Amino acid sequence: AEEPETGEEYLFKIVVIGDSAVGKSNLLSRFARDEFDAHSKATIGVEFQTQVVDIDGKEVKAQVWDTAGQERFRAVTSAYYRGAVGALIVYDISRRTTFESIKRWLGELNTHCDTAMATMLVGNKSDLENIREVSVEEGKSLAEEEELFFIETSALDSTNVTTAFETVIRAIYDNVR
Numbered sequence: 001a002e003e004p005e006t007g008e009e010y011l012f013k014i015v016v017i018g019d020s021a022v023g024k025s026n027l028l029s030r031f032a033r034d035e036f037d038a039h040s041k042a043t044i045g046v047e048f049q050t051q052v053v054d055i056d057g058k059e060v061k062a063q064v065w066d067t068a069g070q071e072r073f074r075a076v077t078s079a080y081y082r083g084a085v086g087a088l089i090v091y092d093i094s095r096r097t098t099f100e101s102i103k104r105w106l107g108e109l110n111t112h113c114d115t116a117m118a119t120m121l122v123g124n125k126s127d128l129e130n131i132r133e134v135s136v137e138e139g140k141s142l143a144e145e146e147e148l149f150f151i152e153t154s155a156l157d158s159t160n161v162t163t164a165f166e167t168v169i170r171a172i173y174d175n176v177r
């Protein structure tokens with residue numbers, strides 16, 4: 001567990017991982033700036049965004065890291081994971097292959113991070129119900145098996161995006177308090 005930096009301040013590093021194009025960057029931009037980009041390219045330049053969240057009247061800073069598209073080349077580095085205390089592992093409910101990759105991403109996380117971290121399995125693009133390939137039940141049962149939080153989100157219509165991040169932040173906070 002990470003110690004608060006000074007006094008009442010908390011800074012938590014959270015990583016967002018998952019296959020290319022599942023919506024990682026849009027989940028982060030929706031959370032941090034309430035923005036969505038229908039034509040988003042691989043992230044360039046931005047390593048992380050810091051968002052301040054109020055938990056029990058305490059100022060908690062969530063430093064959320066986004067890949068710069070390296071996941072395409074399976075080259076997400078140790079530096080990306082270093083010091084992370086929370087993670088969102090994202091798949092796209094309309095593309096089964098991205099769900100099948102979850103175990104590999106969990107393996108990555110376990111290799112690089114403390115297993116005690118707060119981790120949320122995120123089924124994104126819940127707005128694409130008409131072309132869904134992964135059922136809610138499948139997501140839930142994988143999460144139970146792997147002892148992860150579970151949520152379905154839509155970065156497009158904003159469903160559950162704040163809840164996804166805040167649940168992880170709250171769980172980390174409860175761990176270190």
Ligand code: GDP
Binds near residue numbers: 026039124156
């Ligand atoms: P990343 O590669 O995981 O960072 O994925 P992006 O955030 O760049 O998104 C990939 C594509 O999926 C883009 O065309 C987005 O506009 C689209 N996208 C992201 N989130 C959603 C969502 O919740 N619903 C829908 N329908 N499309 C989404």
Ligand code: MG
Binds near residue numbers: 026041066
């Ligand atoms: Mg991205």
